[in-house]
Amino acid sequence: MARIDLNNLATFILVARERSFTRAAAQLGVSQSALSHTIRGLEEKLGIRLLTRTTRGVSATEAGVRLLADISPYYEGIEAALAGLQNLKEKPAGTFRISAHDHAASTVLWPRLSKLLPANPELRIEITISYGLIDIVAERYDAGVRLGDQVAKDMIAVRIAPDLRMAVVGAPSYFTSRPKPRTPQDLTTHNCANLRLPTHGGLFAWEFVKGDKALQVHVQGQAIFNTTPQMLEYALEGYGLAYVPEDLVQHHVSEGRLVQVLKEWCPTFPGYHLYYPSRRQSSPAFSLVVDTLRYRPEKK
Numbered sequence: 001m002a003r004i005d006l007n008n009l010a011t012f013i014l015v016a017r018e019r020s021f022t023r024a025a026a027q028l029g030v031s032q033s034a035l036s037h038t039i040r041g042l043e044e045k046l047g048i049r050l051l052t053r054t055t056r057g058v059s060a061t062e063a064g065v066r067l068l069a070d071i072s073p074y075y076e077g078i079e080a081a082l083a084g085l086q087n088l089k090e091k092p093a094g095t096f097r098i099s100a101h102d103h104a105a106s107t108v109l110w111p112r113l114s115k116l117l118p119a120n121p122e123l124r125i126e127i128t129i130s131y132g133l134i135d136i137v138a139e140r141y142d143a144g145v146r147l148g149d150q151v152a153k154d155m156i157a158v159r160i161a162p163d164l165r166m167a168v169v170g171a172p173s174y175f176t177s178r179p180k181p182r183t184p185q186d187l188t189t190h191n192c193a194n195l196r197l198p199t200h201g202g203l204f205a206w207e208f209v210k211g212d213k214a215l216q217v218h219v220q221g222q223a224i225f226n227t228t229p230q231m232l233e234y235a236l237e238g239y240g241l242a243y244v245p246e247d248l249v250q251h252h253v254s255e256g257r258l259v260q261v262l263k264e265w266c267p268t269f270p271g272y273h274l275y276y277p278s279r280r281q282s283s284p285a286f287s288l289v290v291d292t293l294r295y296r297p298e299k300k
Contacts, residue, residue, distance in 0.1 A: 008042045012050060013075055015039060016060045016068050021053075092285040093122035100145035101131045103228050103245050104272045108161050109145065112292050123285055131226060132198040137277050142286065148270025154277070160293040161272040166207070167246040168266060169258040173238040180261045181241075184208040184217045191240030192219035193231040206243045208265040219243075271295065 015024040015035065025032045043050050050064035060068060100109055105127050113125050128141070136144040147164065151157045168181075174191075181187050187206065195204040203224065205216035221240050225231050228244055235242035235249075236257060246266070252258040274293050 004042070004045060008038055009071055010075060011035065011038050012042055012064075013068060013072060015051065015058060016064060019058050021058060091122070092116075092120045092283075092288045094283070094285050095124040095126055096143075096285055096289050097126045097128070097141045098143050098145065098274075099128050099130050099134055099136055099139070099141045100272075101228070102129050103248065104145045104161070105129060107245075107247065108272055108293070113289065116288065116292060120285075120288070123288075125289075129227070130198075131195075136275075143274050143276040143289075145272050145274055148273045151273050151275045155275040156278065157273040157275045158290055158293070159271055159295045160274050161295055162297070163268050163271045165246040165268045166243060166266045167249050167260050168206070168241055168243050168262045169235050169249050169253065169260050170241040171236060171238040171257065172259055174235075174240060175259060180259070182262075184215060184262060184265055187217050187219050187241070190219070190221075192221040193234040193240055193242045194219060194221055194224040195228075195231060195243075196224050196226050198226070207267055208262070209267040210265050214267075 011024070011028070014027060015021060018024045018027070021032045021035050025035045028035065039051060048063045049061050050067060052059050052061055098109060109127055113127075116123060117125070133146070133150065134141075134144070136142075145160070148157065148159065168187075170190075178190065179186075181190060184206070192206075196202070197204050203218065205218050207216050208214065219241075223230075223234055223239065225234070228248070231242040232244050232248060234240060235244075236252065241261075246260075249258055249260065253260050274290065
């Protein structure tokens with residue numbers, strides 16, 4: 001059988017339902033002769049008459065009735081799907097997928113985005129934890145989160161958090177038998193929690209800065225992790241030192257569960273940025289998420 005133009009089938013459905021070439025032509029914005037020509041061409045390709053034309057109107061033949069019953073549900077489903085897309089333009093709906101590592105997810109993304117859910121029941125938030133510098137376009141994410149200096153130049157970046165300062169911490173019990181490190185080089189004699197990054201498979205080097213002097217230390221220890229919470233627990237339980245975001249440990253330090261060392265050496269990095277590939281992202285859900293996450297410094 002010759003390939004059938006689906007638009008011609010949609011035209012047949014409309015004529016059969018309206019039982020009038022005049023009304024169908026008016027809805028489609030075409031002439032009656034053009035509409036009649038389309039139906040004739042469809043009947044010729046199928047090799048069977050679908051509509052009977054009389055002076056009183058149009059009626060479906062037995063074959064036309066059967067075809068109408070068989071294909072109408074599919075076209076109704078297509079119309080419903082297209083209407084659903086229209087709804088996405090009018091209100092926040094659908095799934096917004098974000099890739100981020102655990103610290104950004106727990107301290108920035110979820111605390112803010114979770115507040116959107118009660119008022120937007122058709123919005124779904126998917127947060128995937130990843131330390132790798134993944135390709136969000138290839139992996140079909142709507143956006144990703146990285147520190148400001150890690151965002152590619154061809155991406156749109158929106159700051160969502162203040163600058164991030166790191167901290168080296170250990171439990172008081174750990175220091176009962178070991179001196180506190182006075183310089184980053186002293187860390188080579190300490191039991192430190194290592195972080196393995198999936199991007200290149202190696203261990204993360206602890207970074208330090210003091211004045212115009214910057215250095216990296218490849219620490220040693222009995223444990224290697226791939227997420228921040230485990231490194232923090234390692235320090236809290238007294239096994240050794242951890243290099244983690246300062247905001248995660250401030251309350252532990254103030255309450256005496258952890259001791260912060262090398263504070264004058266710990267660097268500050270550009271804060272987290274939400275990044276995405278194009279300014280053409282304009283759905284209500286996208287706009288709502290970006291606006292909710294946008295960092296607004298508190299006025300002093």
